[in-house]
Amino acid sequence: MTLGMDHVIVVVKGGITDKKLLKKLRVDAIVNAANPTLMGSNQGVDGAIHAKLPKLKKRICKELGTDRLANRQRCGRGKAVTTSDGEKGKKLCRYIIHTVGSKYDGSGEICSSSRIQTLENCYHSVIDEVKKHPDIRNVAVPVIGAGDYGFPFKLAMEIAVCSINNAILEWRQKDSELFEKAKLERVYIFIFHPSKAKTDEKFQTANWVMQKYHQLLMSNRKITYLTSWQAHLSYWKEIRMYDRERGYFSIARTVREILMLIRMLFLPVMFLKDLFGGRDWEKRRSFVEWLVACKIALPFVSLLFLNRITAKWLLVGLSALIVYSLADTLTYLLILMMMSDIQRPSANLIRTWLMLFMNYMEAALDLSVLYGCCERWFSWGHGGLISIRAAGKCGLLGFQNIPEHVSWVETLPWMSDVFLYADSAIKFFFFSLVLVYLASHMKQKEFLS
Known part of the structure; x- marks a missing residue:
């Protein structure tokens, strides 16, 4: 046929x-x-x-x-x-x-x-x-x-x-x-x-x-019949109506409900997915992949041009955009982990691992930009420029590498602890996510003797 x-x-x-x-x-x-x-x-x-x-x-x-x-x-x-x-x-x-x-x-x-x-x-x-x-x-x-x-x-x-x-x-x-x-x-x-x-x-x-x-x-393409927003509401209804039957009670059920509420803040991202992916199953997943790639490119390009920012409001706007992007990624991954019992599986396991790696790179680079924005803000008017190499190193290798001579670290030492804890929390989060996927997908293998 x-x-x-x-x-x-x-x-x-x-x-x-x-x-x-x-x-x-x-x-x-x-x-x-x-x-x-x-x-x-x-x-x-x-x-x-x-x-x-x-x-x-x-x-x-x-x-x-x-x-x-x-x-x-x-x-x-x-x-x-x-x-x-x-x-x-x-x-x-x-x-x-x-x-x-x-x-x-x-x-x-x-x-x-x-x-x-x-x-x-x-x-x-x-x-x-x-x-x-x-x-x-x-x-x-x-x-x-x-x-x-x-x-x-x-x-x-x-x-x-x-x-x-x-x-x-x-x-x-x-x-x-x-x-x-x-x-x-x-x-x-x-x-x-x-x-x-x-x-x-x-x-x-x-x-x-x-x-x-x-x-x-x-054109013989696979089709989705719900928009991202409709799918989100259907999961929300699922939690509200049937979580108790699945053994989710006060705290666990409340956490799942709060996560679904928080995800409503990212309706613009859902709208873009529906706008560019339409009802085409493959295009929607391709859009998600390209969106993650763009979210990696955003902090990378921001680091390159951070020293050229000449207005504080641009610095604040960039920081807000990075925080929004990071929050979108982390809450989306939390939804995948916390709602794995009711959500559909990903297209395949290899794609899942690749997307997790890309998400981690995005989160690390986002923290690098936020670190750079802090350094630029507190050195504003003193002609201080951030070190792109130092910012990238802190984001990718850990914020225990923050140089001691940075002006804002000397002024607000607790800020370095904030970045250190945030970095540790994100690493723990991704490690937990990997374990969840391992438990869900890995099967006992048989070997020839």
Whole structure:
């Protein structure tokens, strides 16, 4: 399959149990937005499918090897299982892929990150099931979560389009040979509501979403469906609603909440990420890498031109900019460390190590500039110039190397302690961060004897 994803993902107006429409589109598998028992319901897609196929419950129990206890869990949330249709004369298609979504727990279009990730996992699990059945060419998928589970239709549709797109592209990237042998041609997203007016309204919204992502779908790019600010709010909601269930109580929970509040001060950085990265998954990560490179260049260039600053207000402005940049980096890394249980993993481990090294270099150079600014400020009017070499040495090698003859050290000796403690704290912080990543990613290796 070499077509762009805009040809693979197609929006269709109609019910997912419409036998004539399924036959016309040559659908081999339909996706059932089920509940964990898979024993059907009286409403939504699940109710419609079980109403069309009254023997489906028996088929599910037989093929999954379970009894017909109504309260038995047969599929976890975010997972998927496949059964055959199995009804002679009433057969809708060859397979039915059952998946269980998550209930909406938000307001507006912001809900907890775990509910969004569960919904996204549904589509990834569906594509995993398609991999196991290479005779599937066309799949019919409802907008999961937009019915009884309460997700706003627009948000649910965006998650559906982006997740299906990303799951198929990841399949092609990880196993291109198997992907090329697969017969998958189309994934049809079915739009239906008992009210014709509502169906038309949702169909219009679905087409708007498809148009919004058209360029990325056409170019086969991975997509993000939340802005940085929306993602931040979803993590904030996750902490507020579910931290106690995870064992975070007074102090730990408060620290996590305060960190999320502090990160709101760096909304301009989030805005730049969305402005230059857009909804392109790769571009957003590339922007982060270039932003870190620019944040390393800023203190480096500042050191070179520090002696040419002729106005104190410029010195104060530069110091404020450096402090803001340093605070952004440190709080961002703290978020990665303190929220590792709810945040998505990085693109890969090597990138993580490289970014950590670059972040450390930035923090060290930022301290060098702040040291230089202090020296310039206290020697102002005496013709004193800072030593670029000394400033860089203090930042990179440690502030125990501050020369004793520096004017402000003699005037305010406690200032040297501030830099010394700050330097030690940053080194300890990065050392702790490395340990966290080691604990999270390192696995026991087996060696040949």
